[in-house]
Amino acid sequence: MLNGKNVLLAVTGSIAAYKSALIVREFIKKGANVKVIMTDSSCEFITPLTLSTLSKNPVVKDFVKDLDSGVWNNHVDLGLWADFMLIAPSTANTLAKLVGGNADTFLLATYLSARCPVFVAPAMDLDMFKHPSTQNNLEVLKSRGVMVIQPEYGELASGLEGEGRLAEPENIISFIHDYFLDLASLRGKKILITAGPTYEAIDPVRFIGNHSSGKMGFAIAEIAASRGAEVVLVSGPVSLPSPDNVERIDVTSASDMLEQVSKQYTHCDVVIMAAAVADYAVQQPSASKIKKNTSVFSLELEKTKDILHFLGENKNKQLLIGFALETDNEVENAKKKLKAKNLDAIVLNSLNDKGAGFATDTNQITVIKRNNKMISFELKHKLDVAKDILDVAESML
Ligand SMILES: Cc1cc2nc3c(=O)[nH]c(=O)nc-3n(C[C@H](O)[C@H](O)[C@H](O)COP(=O)(O)O)c2cc1C
Structure with a gap:
């Protein structure tokens, strides 16, 4: 399902950002092409170098690549390149901005440009996740066709226990795999x-x-x-x-x-x-190797x-x-x-x-x-x- 797909992985500033390395590795193993977008804050949790090395593509973070020459990163092209976009982990902050239509980071502008399916995998503390604003934002995103990969229950970085842990990478991958399988035209044949x-x-x-x-x-x-x-x-x-x-x-x-x-x-x-x-x-194959005894040989x-x-x-x-x-x-x-x-x-x-x-x-x-x-x-x-x-x-x- 994922072989040959163009995957745009967007990483935001959650403590779970380190798991994005595992997500990239899994996609690559499945034969997908991966490009990574990072927010500024996510770079405090995992380096662009790690994700560019694993994805075999430069990580994109800013609108402008080189101020002196004026070379810029094209969020529209990147949005169109993708077969799907996955925001994992997605902070409460980024969820709110997706709903609001903000475009003040490269990630948000790319999301607004993308025509492909979009998945978000939220990760945050349990109270942030339970908060009506976050829940409301998730409902709005769902109503707009964004697929939400529910966070899991467990111990959180704060030391508290509850729902809010980023879904495990293998569960994220299988959620997306199943989504494409459902769409697959020869499913059941x-x-x-x-x-x-x-x-x-x-x-x-x-x-x-x-x-x-x-x-x-x-x-x-x-x-x-x-x-x-x-x-x-x-x-x-x-x-x-x-x-x-x-x-x-x-x-x-x-x-x-x-x-x-x-x-x-x-x-x-x-x-x-x-x-x-x-x-x-051959009507009767020989049980032993045929020797070259005759000048003409027919079968x-x-x-x-x-x-x-x-x-x-x-x-x-x-x-x-x-x-x-x-x-x-x-x-x-x-x-x-x-x-x-x-x-x-x-x-x-x-x-x-x-x-x-x-x-x-x-x-x-x-x-x-x-x-x-x-x-x-x-x-x-x-x-x-x-x-x-x-x-x-x-x-x-
Ligand atoms: C140690 C630490 C861990 C954080 N973990 C999370 C988190 O898991 N989820 C979340 O929504 N925000 C978390 N935050 C807050 C975000 O980093 C902050 O809201 C930031 O502005 C998010 O920016 P972004 O959405 O552009 O990446 C954390 C902050 C710190 C300092």
Whole structure:
């Protein structure tokens, strides 16, 4: 949920400001990009150096960066950059100013400019928190769409005990994670994706394979998981790390892939078959290494069971999407495959297009739907191609 998100963390002058270091670290671990804004008073509790080092970005505190040259920090740009803003810890003072619409600190001006979701995590002594002004301010902020991450009960810096402790960093992160999960477009959907090549054994040492790197299928799995889907990725032999929040099943041959795919198929909402599965396998692989005794050597191959065809025949509720990598008569061949295999859509990529197909980080696709409607996309990074494919799938669900 948080991978790749632009996070604007604003830190104010609470004794709990030291916990902002842990919050930054957690966001970075989750793959987010973090920029930190600090108030003057927060710098008395934790240094900008700590937060800039952890966030890998300079901390912003003032409107003007350099008085002599007139270089300034752009609160509007920063507000627009953010996918969400988190004010943690938020003092009673800053809460009141957020409500009042004050803009006398860089933090406040950025808050007023931000169009993204805003979360506040208050931290203060129990009586400050209970005070009608603070409670009223929180209600006003909520009514304006700001999400309040409630402080926790416990021992406070004053020595008193009560509600007011900044929520623990992991609870703050999971609150935000759950917020985005609720918005996720594929939440509650199960998606099965295949990727990579298959290897068909000739003997214990050699195999028949192909050039598929698995990058396209892995990109689709990554994006589907980031949209909240439950993703199962059945992958042939590739050297790619598993995307986050994806159940990965590694297989070798076409028959292994068929076995794993059919186990998962019944409960899936969407199936995207991006793997380059062997059409033929060696009829009788040798149990021992074949010696080079003859000048000519031939192998008997037999057709593998067609996984897409099998899935098309046994479809109940699934949206079934196949891939066609063609070298000639591309559209015509893809349309034939779409129909013959009872697919809902087919993703066509042509080896004739520069930057498309195997091993590259980019791809250029045309999606052909069951009704023969075609949507062509430009050459893009495979992660962006994955978004296009999933957008089409979502529109068909
Ligand atoms: C040691 C110390 C701890 C403080 N802790 C808090 C706190 O946890 N919450 C709070 O609302 N104010 C706290 N304050 C008061 C704020 O620092 C003060 O209201 C300040 O003006 C807040 O400025 P800011 O909101 O611009 O960061 C504390 C002050 C001191 C000296």
